[in-house]
Amino acid sequence: MECKKETNLKSRCNCSYPICPRKGICCDCIAYHRSHGELPACYFPPEAERTYDRSIEYFIEVYKTKR
Numbered sequence: 617m618e619c620k621k622e623t624n625l626k627s628r629c630n631c632s633y634p635i636c637p638r639k640g641i642c643c644d645c646i647a648y649h650r651s652h653g654e655l656p657a658c659y660f661p662p663e664a665e666r667t668y669d670r671s672i673e674y675f676i677e678v679y680k681t682k683r
């Protein structure tokens with residue numbers, strides 16, 4: 617199976633962290649954040665994504681306050 621990195625970068629990845637080598641490589645991205653008890657950038661709305669806090673606790677906090 618071919619890597620969809622270019623498609624992911626164009627239409628799926630919202631990550632604003634500038635120097636990450638995993639950008640657009642979703643399998644590496646989710647594995648990295650999962651190993652740290654986190655979620656990838658695409659789970660967060662833009663203003664929350666830009667904090668670079670990828671914790672599950674922050675994800676829950678963001679979505680609790682959006683209701």
Ligand code: SF4
Pocket residue numbers: 631632633636637638639640644645646648649655656657658
């Ligand atoms: S979410 Fe994390 S691993 Fe994924 S591209 Fe952004 S900084 Fe890299």
